[in-house]
Structures are given as structure tokens and as C-alpha cells.
Amino acid sequence: MTNLRELSPEELKNWSGETVQLIDVRGDGEVARGVIPGMSHIPMHMVPIRSQELNPSRPVVVYCASGARSAQVGYYLAQNGFEEVYNLVGGIQAWAKIYPVTTPQEA
DSSP states (O other): OOOOEEEOHHHHHTOOSSOOEEEEOSOHHHHHTOBOTTOEEOOGGGHHHHGGGSOTTSOEEEEOSSSHHHHHHHHHHHHTTOSSEEEETTHHHHHHHHSOOBOTTTO
């Protein structure tokens, strides 16, 4: 069984390790409404095709609206050679209750 770790919004905000690869797996319309600063957008359906854009030896944090779709993506990445994969618990909805979101252009 592949180990997918969970990360709270507070843990992501206070991350002190190696710089994470923050991946937003939501659709274009959802992303247009706001993102977490520093993210890269790879829609869920494109992850199998675009995962080579990521470094499998660096930490990856995936998020969606609530955490369900990103958990699926996280398991996929972990099963395909990514060493340290985290799912943002509660997704951007949990993040936005505590921290500001930004526009995709500003991320």
C-alpha cells in the first residue's frame, strides 16, 4: 500500500523543509476563482501526461476544492515513483477559511 500523507493548511503555510511543488488539480473554471500562492496548475485529468514536469525526489503537495480529487492524484503520484506526496486536507476551501487566495496570474 502506498503511503499518502495528509497536510493541514497550517502545516503547509508553516512548511520549513525543502520547497514543495504545490499542485492545483482543479479544473480551469475553479482555478479562475482563486488559488493558493505558489501553485502550479495541472488539472486532474492531465496528471498522467504531465507528471514528468515534476521532480519525483522533491516533496509534492496536491490540492483540489475539498481534498477528494487531490487524494486520488496523490495516490497516483506515490504509486508512480514520487517519494514524498501530501494531500492538503480540506483543499482550498480549508485554506481559504484561514489564509488569502490569489489569482492564477499572481501565483
